[in-house]
C-alpha cells in the first residue's frame with residue numbers, strides 16, 4: 001500500500017472505532033505518566049475521531065487517576081490492535097481536558113444512559129471498598145439526567161505522531177510512521 005493510502009486507512013480504522021457494534025479499535029490502551037513517574041495504562045473507548053480536526057476523544061471521570069496524571073503531564077500514548085488483520089495502530093499526542101462548556105455538554109447529552117451510570121457513583125474510581133456492590137448507589141433510587149455530570153469530562157487527544165504496523169502484508173511486514181510538524185503530516189516507512 002502507498003503511504004498516503006496507509007494514512008487514510010489508519011484514520012478510517014480509528015473512526016470505525018466510534019461506530020456501533022464490535023470494532024477492533026473501539027477500545028484502545030491509553031498510556032500516561034503515573035504520578036510516581038512509572039508508566040500507567042488502561043483501556044478507553046474512542047468516542048469521536050476526526051482526521052480533519054486532528055482529534056481523537058474519549059470520556060472519563062474527573063476523579064480518576066488518569067486525570068490527575070494528565071493534569072501533571074499532558075502527553076498521552078494510545079495503542080490498539082485488530083487481531084484478525086494483524087494490524088497495530090499507535091498514537092501519541094497532547095491532551096486537552098474538557099471539563100466545562102458546550103463540547104462536554106453535548107457529549108453528555110448524546111451518550112447512552114448505560115455509559116453514564118459510572119459517573120454517578122459517590123466514591124471516586126479507585127476508592128477501596130469491601131465488596132463490588134458497595135461502589136454503587138441504591139439502584140432503586142431514581143436518578144435525574146444530570147446526576148454524575150459534575151464528574152464527567154471529555155479528553156481530547158491531538159495526535160502529533162501516528163504509527164501503522166501491518167503484519168499481514170504479503171510482501172512482508174509494513175511499518176509506517178507519520179509525524180506532525182507545523183500542522184502538516186510527514187510520512188515515512190520504517191523498519192518493522
Ligand SMILES: Cc1cc2nc3c(=O)[nH]c(=O)nc-3n(C[C@H](O)[C@H](O)[C@H](O)COP(=O)(O)O)c2cc1C
Nearest residue numbers: 027042043044045058059060061064065066067125
Ligand atoms: C472495555 C473497557 C472500556 C473502558 N473504557 C473506558 C473509558 O472510555 N473511559 C474510562 O475512563 N475508563 C474506561 N475503562 C476503565 C479503565 O480501563 C480504567 O479501569 C478506569 O478508567 C480507571 O483508570 P485510572 O485509574 O487509570 O484512571 C474501560 C475498561 C474496559 C474494560
